[in-house]
Amino acid sequence: MPVEVKGLRETRRALAKFAPDLKKEVDKDARNRLKFMVTAARGFAPSSLPRNLHGWTITTKSEILKNISNLGSRKFPIYQVGEVKSGIKYDTGFSKTNPRGFRSLYELRNTSAAGAIYEWAGRINPGVTGQKGLPWEGPTAAPGNRKVSHSLNPKAGAWFIDEIDKQDNQRQIKGKKEGRLIFRAVEADNGRFIRSIIDGMKRVEGITQGRLDAIKAFGGDIK
Amino acid sequence: MTVSIRFLTEFDGKALSKGAKELNKFSKTAKKLAGSLGIALGATAMINFAKSSVRAAGEAEKANIRLLGVVKNIGLAFASTDITRFLEDISKISGIDGAKLAGAFQPLLTTTRSLTKSQELLRLALDVSAGSSEDISTVTNDLALAYVGNTKSLKKYNLGLTQAELKSKSFEEIAALLNKQFSGSNARYLETYAGKMQVLGEASENAKEIIGQGIIDALLILSKNTSIEDLAEDMAQAAKDTSKLLTELAKLKLAIMEPIDITTSWLVKFINATQKYVDLIVAGDPSGFFKPPRASAGRKFTGGQDSTKAGLLSKSEKEAAAALKKRLALEKAAAAAKLAADKKAAALAKGNAIFDLEKIGLEAALKISIDKETRLRLELLQAIQLGDADKILSKMKELADWQKTSDMAKLSGITTISEKQLSALNTTLLAELDAISKSKMSDAEKSAAQLAAWGRYNDAIKYAGGLAALSTYSQRLQDQELLIQRLASIQKISEAQTAADNIKQAALDKYLATLGQPVPVPKAPPGIVIVPPRVITPDTPRPNYPEDLPNKGGLPGLGGGGIFIPPEIITNNGNGIPIDIPGSDLPNKRGLDLGGGGTVLNFNAPITTTSTDEFARLVQKAIQNEKRFGNNLDYAGAI
Numbered sequence: 001m002p003v004e005v006k007g008l009r010e011t012r013r014a015l016a017k018f019a020p021d022l023k024k025e026v027d028k029d030a031r032n033r034l035k036f037m038v039t040a041a042r043g044f045a046p047s048s049l050p051r052n053l054h055g056w057t058i059t060t061k062s063e064i065l066k067n068i069s070n071l072g073s074r075k076f077p078i079y080q081v082g083e084v085k086s087g088i089k090y091d092t093g094f095s096k097t098n099p100r101g102f103r104s105l106y107e108l109r110n111t112s113a114a115g116a117i118y119e120w121a122g123r124i125n126p127g128v129t130g131q132k133g134l135p136w137e138g139p140t141a142a143p144g145n146r147k148v149s150h151s152l153n154p155k156a157g158a159w160f161i162d163e164i165d166k167q168d169n170q171r172q173i174k175g176k177k178e179g180r181l182i183f184r185a186v187e188a189d190n191g192r193f194i195r196s197i198i199d200g201m202k203r204v205e206g207i208t209q210g211r212l213d214a215i216k217a218f219g220g221d222i223k
Numbered sequence: 224m225t226v227s228i229r230f231l232t233e234f235d236g237k238a239l240s241k242g243a244k245e246l247n248k249f250s251k252t253a254k255k256l257a258g259s260l261g262i263a264l265g266a267t268a269m270i271n272f273a274k275s276s277v278r279a280a281g282e283a284e285k286a287n288i289r290l291l292g293v294v295k296n297i298g299l300a301f302a303s304t305d306i307t308r309f310l311e312d313i314s315k316i317s318g319i320d321g322a323k324l325a326g327a328f329q330p331l332l333t334t335t336r337s338l339t340k341s342q343e344l345l346r347l348a349l350d351v352s353a354g355s356s357e358d359i360s361t362v363t364n365d366l367a368l369a370y371v372g373n374t375k376s377l378k379k380y381n382l383g384l385t386q387a388e389l390k391s392k393s394f395e396e397i398a399a400l401l402n403k404q405f406s407g408s409n410a411r412y413l414e415t416y417a418g419k420m421q422v423l424g425e426a427s428e429n430a431k432e433i434i435g436q437g438i439i440d441a442l443l444i445l446s447k448n449t450s451i452e453d454l455a456e457d458m459a460q461a462a463k464d465t466s467k468l469l470t471e472l473a474k475l476k477l478a479i480m481e482p483i484d485i486t487t488s489w490l491v492k493f494i495n496a497t498q499k500y501v502d503l504i505v506a507g508d509p510s511g512f513f514k515p516p517r518a519s520a521g522r523k524f525t526g527g528q529d530s531t532k533a534g535l536l537s538k539s540e541k542e543a544a545a546a547l548k549k550r551l552a553l554e555k556a557a558a559a560a561k562l563a564a565d566k567k568a569a570a571l572a573k574g575n576a577i578f579d580l581e582k583i584g585l586e587a588a589l590k591i592s593i594d595k596e597t598r599l600r601l602e603l604l605q606a607i608q609l610g611d612a613d614k615i616l617s618k619m620k621e622l623a624d625w626q627k628t629s630d631m632a633k634l635s636g637i638t639t640i641s642e643k644q645l646s647a648l649n650t651t652l653l654a655e656l657d658a659i660s661k662s663k664m665s666d667a668e669k670s671a672a673q674l675a676a677w678g679r680y681n682d683a684i685k686y687a688g689g690l691a692a693l694s695t696y697s698q699r700l701q702d703q704e705l706l707i708q709r710l711a712s713i714q715k716i717s718e719a720q721t722a723a724d725n726i727k728q729a730a731l732d733k734y735l736a737t738l739g740q741p742v743p744v745p746k747a748p749p750g751i752v753i754v755p756p757r758v759i760t761p762d763t764p765r766p767n768y769p770e771d772l773p774n775k776g777g778l779p780g781l782g783g784g785g786i787f788i789p790p791e792i793i794t795n796n797g798n799g800i801p802i803d804i805p806g807s808d809l810p811n812k813r814g815l816d817l818g819g820g821g822t823v824l825n826f827n828a829p830i831t832t833t834s835t836d837e838f839a840r841l842v843q844k845a846i847q848n849e850k851r852f853g854n855n856l857d858y859a860g861a862i
Contacts, residue, residue: 105233
């Protein structure tokens with residue numbers, strides 16, 4: 001559950017107006033923390049895949065595989081470590097409000113498709129209930145139906161997940177809040193990032209409040 | 224696909240507007256839609272689909288409005304509903320876009336102004352379009368033009384007729400030909416894979432038009448939802464799953480567009496009619512659309528199934544040959560007709576040429592004729608040839624008046640030329656002479672022309688009875704006559720001058736030629752001795768002339784000091800009287816020695832010069848010249 005704060009935007013506006021140096025300091029601290037997590041997430045991406053997953057890397061077969069798509073006009077994403085690592089980014093500044101009315105100040109992203117596959121493979125059907133991977137239908141499945149496996153091999157999904165778990169030190173993903181790259185990085189951070197931000201905001205909040213009081217005492221306009 | 228982790232989120236209630244709330248609501252609906260469709264729908268693709276749906280609906284509406292406007296203008300407003308339903312049925316059957324069909328139907332309506340005829344022609348146009356691969360709009364335009372007689376555009380359909388034959392045929396015959404050639408083409412086309420897909424395509428277009436009316440608002444809201452962007456699939460992918468799409472379209476209609484009920488039965492019918500084809504498409508096996516090709520052994524068969532084909536082929540070839548023969552016969556007949564027409568035209572041209580010859584003859588006669596009555600008659604003939612009725616009448620009146628005048632003159636005993644006639648003749652002559660003098664002819668030709676004019680004038684006067692005394696005519700006519708006489712005299716004088724010059728020249732030439740040569744002795748008649756001429760010098764003894772011969776009087780000396788005595792004709796009758804020289808009544812018959820004075824010349828011709836004095840002067844001069852230089856008409860070797 002993401003940390004929900006209240007009055008964050010107003011606080012940052014006040015900081016920007018009355019204590020821009022403090023705001024800058026806070027932002028700098030946050031960026032450093034986010035960079036650290038990005039670096040950690042990139043470190044979790046394997047530079048090469050095991051032999052059983054060679055079809056997913058850049059080979060002749062994978063080139064052919066790239067052209068076979070059951071995703072409409074999109075090509076099948078091939079695992080390329082450079083692409084995966086470069087797709088792991090951070091973002092600062094308030095995001096767009098989602099339909100639920102929430103927006104965030106900082107964001108860690110895994111933007112590549114192969115990175116997303118590696119991040120979340122086995123998330124929905126980790127095998128806990130007996131089903132590992134997508135339910136299999138094979139080539140006769142309707143094109144574009146991504147809730148079933150289109151592979152000729154009925155166990156392709158399970159095999160894929162097993163191989164990836166081997167790479168991840170048998171770490172199994174069991175839900176939306178788990179993953180192999182950025183989620184692992186955040187897990188490894190263990191909340192230090194949030195705490196630092198909050199502590200920093202509290203610190204500057206006190207300083208900013210003093211400044212505001214001083215301005216008010218001297219008859220200044222704080223609107 | 225982006226996986227993201229958000230830190231420090233806050234709830235922003237103000238940004239959650241009404242649209243966002245509806246978006247939430249629609250998100251659930253959209254997910255339900257995606258679920259029912261069995262595929263995921265991307266927001267952008269949905270927007271595109273919605274836009275194209277709205278566009279399709281708009282275009283269909285525009286075409287319909289245009290057509291209904293035309294229908295109203297031509298007085299068929301009562302049949303608007305029938306027309307719309309007819310076009311929809313045709314669109315469904317043929318797979319042609321409704322808007323396009325409306326545009327193609329319009330020219331047929333406006334040209335024929337008959338609903339039944341237009342429908343019949345549209346069905347024909349469908350067959351022709353399918354059979355000839357021409358666009359339906361082009362075909363209907365061509366049919367509309369042919370209906371009013373313009374068959375030029377029918378050439379592209381290769382009916383086997385020349386342009387002349389097409390023009391000669393009525394529209395019903397042409398339509399029958401087109402029907403015969405292309406009948407069933409549209410049905411055969413719709414049985415092909417392409418035709419079936421066309422029908423399906425049109426069905427989906429129609430679905431778009433229907434869907435577009437109501438779904439756009441929801442889809443626009445959908446596009447603002449970033450969470451929908453995370454859904455993978457677009458509408459193009461959804462369209463591939465046609466069976467599910469078509470099935471769920473009915474549910475979509477129920478869910479979204481309740482007011483529109485008319486499509487339900489249409490959709491159900493459509494789905495039922497096309498399900499088997501859709502299954503084939505979904506299965507990825509189009510073979511069901513085609514009949515499997517028959518294996519061929521590559522040999523030529525003389526019997527069996529192929530013989531029927533051969534028989535059909537030979538029949539068609541026979542028909543083609545018969546048609547060709549018929550066309551050749553028509554062409555031959557046309558060529559023969561053309562030849563006959565050309566002959567006729569040539570004969571007519573020849574006749575015209577002959578007529579022109581007559582015209583030329585009339586003009587020539589007019590030129591040579593100077594008689595007023597003859598001229599009038601010739602001018603009348605000219606007017607008849609030209610066919611100028613007014614001119615004919617005027618000339619006839621003029622001729623009648625002239626004849627009346629001459630008759631009157633005859634009746635009153637006038638035998639000579641009348642004043643009027645003479646005046647006309649004089650005017651004509653003067654005009655002719657003036658024209659000749661101004662012309663660019665050579666002098667010889669001018670002279671000849673003038674002589675001819677004079678001849679005609681004299682003949683006309685003679686024909687009219689001859690001239691009366693000048694004093695009987697008016698002063699004006701007298702003056703005119705005198706002028707003519709002056710001109711005549713000048714003519715004669717110039718002729719005389721020319722003749723004299725010629726004589727002089729000839730004589731001079733002869734003199735020069737005979738210098739130093741013995742003078743030939745003329746042949747003397749019997750009983751006459753001619754003394755040959757001899758050169759007399761001062762030392763020459765005088766000849767023994769007979770005493771009765773008078774002194775010759777001397778002749779002008781020649782340059783050499785000698786005197787050349789011409790040969791003498793000595794008579795031997797002894798009476799001293801010289802022999803009478805014919806052609807002269809000179810009392811002094813000494814040849815050319817006319818002597819001086821006392822000579823009277825009588826001329827029988829009338830004096831046409833202005834005065835006798837002048838005439839006498841001219842004659843005297845001529846005589847003097849003759850005396851000086853001699854006259855080879857009388858004695859030979861005068862000098």
